[in-house]
Amino acid sequence: MIHVLVVHERNTRNVVDRISKIYLLLSAMTLQITYFAHGTTIDNQNHISSGRSDSPLSELGIQQSIDLQKQINVHDFDMVFCSDLQRSIDSAKLTFQDKVPIVVDNRLRECDY
Secondary structure, three states, X not given: OEEEEEEEOOOOOOHHHHOHXXXXXXXXXXXXXXXXXXXXXXXXHOXXXXXXXXXXXXXXXXXXXXXXXXXXXXXXXXXXXXXXXXXXXXXXXHHHOOOOXXXXXXXXXXXXX
């Protein structure tokens, strides 16, 4: 079984559709997908919807990403996918860097609204 993690933007539409090519490549195998949202950003704390603006992680968001390591077994994951916005990359790296390959893909960006 392949277990991937998608660190996605909170309002991403059709995330599964966006990674369907990967699923097709692995269709002969069992695929388990787990979703985690990026850590809290400075905009989130100020009740601002960032959209595609790249608000950095707040101190809380950094701690949330570090704490996630204690809540899951990072070695259960074979691969991590995240959007190309820095908040998602930082969240993924804080939890998984040097443990699981991280794939950055702009198709996982927050919806543009």
